[in-house]
Amino acid sequence: MIINYFICINVIGFISMYLDKRKAVKSQWRIKESTLIMIAILGGGIGSYLGMETFKHKTKHIKFKYGIPIIIVVQVIIFYILKNCI
Numbered sequence: 001m002i003i004n005y006f007i008c009i010n011v012i013g014f015i016s017m018y019l020d021k022r023k024a025v026k027s028q029w030r031i032k033e034s035t036l037i038m039i040a041i042l043g044g045g046i047g048s049y050l051g052m053e054t055f056k057h058k059t060k061h062i063k064f065k066y067g068i069p070i071i072i073v074v075q076v077i078i079f080y081i082l083k084n085c086i
Contacts, residue, residue, distance in 0.1 A: 010047030013039045017051025017058070024057070033058075037067065045072040 016039055020031040036058070040048040049068045051057065058064035 006043050009039065009042055009044040010050075013044030013047030013049075014051040014054075016044075017048060018055055021055040021057035033061075033063070037063070037071075040068050040071045043075065045069075045075060 013036075016031055016036055020036065023030050036048065045068055049072065052059055052064060052068065
């Protein structure tokens, strides 16, 4: 059940980066940066990071360049702690 959640949220993160990049190129309505960050915080950090690198999107923005990897590291640490405590 939890694995399915993380798969889905990471796919959402990846697709969100793709859609935002495509909209940026076409000068259309964009996905809010706060929404992209929230997807990463909710567990979609890996998908978001892969989307950033694949589509070369938000890679020069400090909060994405460093923020998404920090979110991933924090989540891995939390997962490790919870796994060993339960």
